[in-house]
Amino acid sequence: MLEIPVLIVGGGPVGLTASVYLSHFGIDSLLIERHEGTATLPKARALNARTMEMYRQIGLEDAIRAVAMPARFNGMVMWVESLAGREINRLVPTRGAASQAFSVTGNCGCSQDVLEPVLRHRADTDGPGRVRFGTELVEWQVEGDGVRARIRDSGGREQDIRARYMIAADGSQSRIRRQLGIERDGERDVYDSVNIHCRVDLTPWVTERPAGLYLIEQPELRGTFMTINGSDRWGFLVTSLAHYGYTPEQFTPDFCVEIIRRAVGAGDIAVEVLGVGAWKASALVAQRYRSGPVLLAGDAAHEMPPTGGFGLNTGVQDAQNLAWKLAAVLHGEAGDGLLDSYDTERRPVGQAVTQTSLLNALSMGRTARQEKAVLPRKEFLNEVGLIFGANYAAGAVAPDGIGHHVDDPVLQYAPSATPGCRAPHVALAPDGCTQSTLDYLGRGFVLLTAPGGVAWRDAATGLPSPRIECVVIGDERQQDGADWLQTYGLEADGAALVRPDGHVAWRSRGSADDAAGLLGAAMDTVLCRASPGSAA
Numbered sequence: 001m002l003e004i005p006v007l008i009v010g011g012g013p014v015g016l017t018a019s020v021y022l023s024h025f026g027i028d029s030l031l032i033e034r035h036e037g038t039a040t041l042p043k044a045r046a047l048n049a050r051t052m053e054m055y056r057q058i059g060l061e062d063a064i065r066a067v068a069m070p071a072r073f074n075g076m077v078m079w080v081e082s083l084a085g086r087e088i089n090r091l092v093p094t095r096g097a098a099s100q101a102f103s104v105t106g107n108c109g110c111s112q113d114v115l116e117p118v119l120r121h122r123a124d125t126d127g128p129g130r131v132r133f134g135t136e137l138v139e140w141q142v143e144g145d146g147v148r149a150r151i152r153d154s155g156g157r158e159q160d161i162r163a164r165y166m167i168a169a170d171g172s173q174s175r176i177r178r179q180l181g182i183e184r185d186g187e188r189d190v191y192d193s194v195n196i197h198c199r200v201d202l203t204p205w206v207t208e209r210p211a212g213l214y215l216i217e218q219p220e221l222r223g224t225f226m227t228i229n230g231s232d233r234w235g236f237l238v239t240s241l242a243h244y245g246y247t248p249e250q251f252t253p254d255f256c257v258e259i260i261r262r263a264v265g266a267g268d269i270a271v272e273v274l275g276v277g278a279w280k281a282s283a284l285v286a287q288r289y290r291s292g293p294v295l296l297a298g299d300a301a302h303e304m305p306p307t308g309g310f311g312l313n314t315g316v317q318d319a320q321n322l323a324w325k326l327a328a329v330l331h332g333e334a335g336d337g338l339l340d341s342y343d344t345e346r347r348p349v350g351q352a353v354t355q356t357s358l359l360n361a362l363s364m365g366r367t368a369r370q371e372k373a374v375l376p377r378k379e380f381l382n383e384v385g386l387i388f389g390a391n392y393a394a395g396a397v398a399p400d401g402i403g404h405h406v407d408d409p410v411l412q413y414a415p416s417a418t419p420g421c422r423a424p425h426v427a428l429a430p431d432g433c434t435q436s437t438l439d440y441l442g443r444g445f446v447l448l449t450a451p452g453g454v455a456w457r458d459a460a461t462g463l464p465s466p467r468i469e470c471v472v473i474g475d476e477r478q479q480d481g482a483d484w485l486q487t488y489g490l491e492a493d494g495a496a497l498v499r500p501d502g503h504v505a506w507r508s509r510g511s512a513d514d515a516a517g518l519l520g521a522a523m524d525t526v527l528c529r530a531s532p533g534s535a536a
Contacts, residue, residue, distance in 0.1 A: 001160040004030045005330050007149060009137050009176060010169030012039070013112060014298030014315035016119035016131075017054075018167050021323035023126035024058050025444075025500065027330055030161065031123065032151055034136040038116035041197050041277050042228050042235040045069075046212070046309030047108040047115075048387045049099035050422070053502065054320050056105050057442025063118050068110040069212075073227045076211040077381060079373050081218060083205040083225070084265030088217060088373050093381035102388050102413060103425050104436035109212055111228050111235070112312065113197075140166070140176070146293050165293045165326055165339075169319070172282070174300035180291045186284040186354060190305060191366045193279055194248055196236040196256045199272040202264065203231050216263040217373035220244060222365075223263050233274075236260055243369040248278035281305040281366070283358035285350050289343040295322055302350035307360035307376075308383060310353040317390075318346050324500035325396070333466045334527035338396055341528075345395035353386055356410055379410050388413040393420035396499070398506040398522040402489070417488035419506055423448075423498045426484040428473065437484060440471045441502045445523075449495045450474040450485055456495035456508070459515040463523060468497070497522060 006022055008015045011033025022029045047055075047064070055061050075096055079088040099106040123131045132151075138158065140149035147166040152158045168176035177184075202225070206214070214225040221244065226235035238259065241247065251259075253273040260271050284303045289296045298315030322342050328334035356379065361367075365374035389409055393399065397419040404418040415424035426437045440446055445468045447460045453472070460468040473484050488496050493511040497519070498504055506522035523529070 001162055002030070003162045004028060005164050006030075006326060007147060007161055007163035007166045008032070008169060009166065010171060010298070010300070011035070011116075011120070011131070011133055012169065012171070012298065013044070013115060013119060013312050014319050015167070015169035016116065016123050017316040018169060018297065018319040018323055019123040019131060020058065020060075020119060020126060021320055022327065023123070025324055025327035027323075027327045029127065029130060030163070031127075031131045032135040032137060033133045036134040036154065038120055038133075039113045041195055041275050042111035042113050042226060043195070044306065044309070044312035045109055045111045045226055045228070045235070046313070047110055048095065048309070048313050049103040049105055049107050050387050051313045051316055052105040052108050053103060053438055054316065054442070057438070057502070060118065060122060061105060063122075064110055064115060065108060067114040067118060068108050069227050070210070070230045071109075073210040073212050073230050074107060074109050076209070077213045077215070078209065078211040079215045079217055079375065082216060082263055082265030083202060083214060089375055090211075091376075091381065095381055095384060095387065098384040098388075098413065102384070102415065104427070104438050109227060111226075137170075137175070140179075142292055142294070163293075164330065165295065167295050167297055167319075167322065168300045169297045169315075170300055172284075172299040172303040174296070176294065177286060177296055177300050180294060182286050182288055182291065182296070184284040184286050184303075186282065187358065188282045188284060189280045190283060190358065190361060191239060191243075191281050192241045192248070193281060194238045194241060194246075194251050195275075195277045195279070196238070196251070196260065196273060197275040198234055198236060198256070198260060199232055199274060200234060200260060200264070200269060201232045202234060205264070206230065215373075218262070221259065221262060222370075223259070225263065236263065239366055240369070243367070251276050251278070281361065283354050285347065285354050289347050289350075290339060295339065295342060297322060301346070302354050304354040304357040305361040305366070306357070307364065307366070308353075308357050308380060310357050310383075310386070313387075314350060314353050317349075320501050321346055327500075328466065328527060331466070335529055337528035341392075341396040345390075345392040349390050352409070356383060356386060383410050384413045385409045385411055388422055390422060390503075391418070391420045392503055393418075395420065396505070396526050396528070397503070398525040400507050400509075415487055417490070417496050417504045417507055419504050421504055423496070423502050423504050424487050426487050428484070437473065438502065440469075441498055442500065444469060444500050445505070446471055446498045447495055448473060448484075448488065448498060450490070450492050452491075452493035453495045453511075455493070455511055455515040456519065459519045462516055463520055468523075495519075499526070
């Protein structure tokens, strides 16, 4: 029997990201995926700036951007009768400009079929032999304080596994969730769709007007060209099949060619169909994300329409949130109750983005036959608050008594270092490699102070594990620390403690007589430890 701290079931972006992050935090895991290889269809394509911050902090940003679509296609969405026909409307999302203001990085168009190999290579590198494709979960059960499972590879060889925890990243139809009896709330089968992956040269129609999406609006066809490489490789999404009299079975290669030619507006263009996948969009969120040693992540926890591009992003951010907490518990630095905060923090996020995605889809007429284009609601692709504004005030934080509020949590983001909020980006003077406060985060707990915060730094170095890395901002890194102090709500002798996932855990605006006692108590609160300086 193989004994492993964490068994990950599912090798999509969420499972692979969980594997990478667990290795990053020093935890051994085993990932199994029933398919022989990574995704063959483009599927999800949009990585928002918050997700790219994550990947930047673990050294994956450059590798992802190297396989992404050209950046010039990120700046616009277009509605047309056909690519060669009349243009109906253009939309320039505010999310791109907001990313430049609120983050050190930006969004990235990277289709799932090229993203997954990057993540798999990193997961394989960090955990040799611990990423097994062509391997399925045969059976499992909770046993004692962990999970006992049996897995089978494509050659029929079986192996028994004993894991302390199991991450269910096995998709929207999760067998693990169903076996646990966890119900989901929301709307099922909102509309049906077919994804066509094709090779076709569209440069004559897109070179002068690059966009991430080209929405085709015809009385008998509603579809979307999804940019993959901006030249000859595209996704084409046909939506609301039933309302237009189509069935998935109709989408043979010849029929797909006909549909794509109609959408282009060129009856003789050469089209090669690379793959076809039928699916239904639902808006469903699990009633709980944790059941003992089993934790749901990604589509297993929340299934949403793709309108807005939140599904993959929400899932990989689940994985980051969960990985550091599992690591803290397995390293003996936190109580098991810390894992309850995964549900407390991430389920409200899942509910918010699922509802927003549903409203986006409904506003564009996804569920009804229509004779003319229906343009989306104002929130579509402008959801800055959802991207940067997740606030875990009720989770693994030590509140400072100061709340944080915005009038519209979907559209508005106000940078804040209130405990529970994402640590804000503040640009710093170049020192050779660091451009932002965010570049100090992601490795573990980080205490940010100005030169005057020496008492907090002394306190941090004297505390038991986990180690707190102390970063002084405002000396050689920045001529004037006033900007970051103001953004973080600190005085010159204050401090902010940031969690491994980049959210603020605790803050003291100024100095204190018992810095060690206050900081130690904050760590005990955040990590659900029963007594000062010791794990439960």
